[in-house]
Amino acid sequence: MIEATGLTKRYGATVAVDNLSFEVKPGRVTGFLGPNGAGKSTTMRMILGLDTPTSGQVTIDGQRYRDLHQPLTKVGALLDAKWVHPNRSARAHLAWMAASNKLPKDSVDKALEMVGLTAVANKRAGAFSLGMSQRLGIAGALLGDPEVLLFDEPVNGLDPEGIVWIRTFMHRLADEGRTVLVSSHLLSEMALTAEDLVVIGRGKLIAQSTTQEFVDRASGTTVKVRTPQLDQLAGVLHQQQLVTRIEDVENEGKVLFVEGDLTTDQIGETAAAHGIVLHELTLQRGSLEQAFMQMTGDSVEYHAHDEIAAVTQLDAPSGAEVAAGPKEDN
Template identity: 95%
Template sequence: MIEAKGLTKRYGATVAVDNLSFEVKPGRVTGFLGPNGAGKSTTMRMILGLDTPTSGEVTIDGQRYRDLHRPLTKVGALLDAKWVHPNRSARSHLRWMAASNKLPKSSVDKALDMVGLTSVANKRAGAFSLGMSQRLGIAGALLGDPEVLLFDEPVNGLDPEGIVWIRTFMHRLADEGRTVLVSSHLLSEMALTAEDLVVIGRGKLIAQSTTQEFVDRASGTTVKVRTPQLDQFAGVLNEQHLATRIEDVEDQGKVLFVEGDLTTDQIGEAAAAHGIVLHELTLQRGSLEQAFMQMTGDSVEYHAHEEIAAVTSLDAPDAAEVAAGPKEDN
């Protein structure tokens, strides 16, 4: 289990990671999601003790990385597939890594075999394609048979075959009971790979939930209803077995959201049948990407455009509020 508490990293005036707290549980693939520059890599470097946090801390099973004894047996990581000396062979690269943690020489062959690089093990790593470098990086991560695995953007630049291979591999590792944290800026990829999500934007935590919850909340259509007879209408809809959710939206008070891909026509007719006054009836539609962009984009400009965001949400029928929901969890 990886646990971050109030993790903060400042470079001069720039805040790369801002008071970030999250947990990564064993036996599952956790996606670490955020746009480029959100602080994913910085966070991963802090997990590995490469960068020192300005404040806060991150621990692996309660221990800081720098205090780990033979860390490769505990944590395996692939942050950058290019972190290999181009003139060193794949085997030599793994050999020095194995020697550093007193791992047997057989672990090198085992790791090479696991990623399918045995036949090119004595070739210089500089001649490897990105996919092969990525495999070498994964071999390095698996060398010490660690419980915890970190991968930073592992599918970046890979061909479809490589992507499927990595995805399957991650699941296998998690099924073996390992803790797997995979970062990506590709939400669709994460939706396929990860069971849990930690979403960050501008170094801040935006959401931590299961992927299913995140997808449910972010995608599909929701009908937004503003009415003075909020509780009454919610009761009516619940009687018809419709899922409703009441949320406090800034500057608008309590707002009713009806989930389940209904049309505004259906809701409007239901309101008319029961004599409910409606102040607003809008369809909110959001793809994963949209929701993600709004959630993370919002976190970028949230403080500057707080009020404008609330106003535009009235004009734009799309899912501005979907973003507001989980954000308030912070």
């Protein structure tokens, strides 16, 4: 179990991580979610004892990382796939890591085989593609057969094949009963990979819950209605104390959105009772993206634009599969 209490990291006047407390439970995949620059990598470096917290602490099974002996047998991590000497072979890279923790001789070959790099084991790591580097990094993380695994943005920049491979791998690791903490700014990815979420924005904890709870809590359901008798329906629904909103949606003209927990049945019946023609009646569930925007929106003080943000969000096809646009590298 990874436990952070009051974790804070300051660089001069900038606060990268601000009084962060969270728990990562054993035997599950926990997603560490936040926009670029939210402090995810800094937090991971503090977990691994690479950066020293300004205040607070983070422990792994009650021990600080820097007090661990032969830590690779307890915690495996991939923070940056490029942390390899480009002129050193993949095998030599793993060999020195194995020697540092007195791991058995065959651990290097096993790890190489697990990630499918046996054929290129003696090639220099500098010639590897990003996907291969990522595999080498994962081999390094698995070298000591650790219970706890940390991955920082493991799918960043990978091709679809690589993404699927990593995703499958994460699930396999969790199925083996390991604790996995994986960070990402790709919410759709987290929805597929993580059972629990730790969400941060601007270095502060925004939420810690299961992925399902997070989505449910953050974004209620909305019903989208298209009708030629827009004002009439809005009037009727107002009398039922429902909150409605009329928006101009591209290619669809004026659309009525009804907020709050309700079913399409209720609105359909109301419309029929008043003889109102409906062209469309759709229930829109909140996506992880929406939930995230709403939660972090508060912390990043975008209040003034909330309404507009919500509308653009609703325009997009809802559900978890939201196209991953070009992402900045952090």
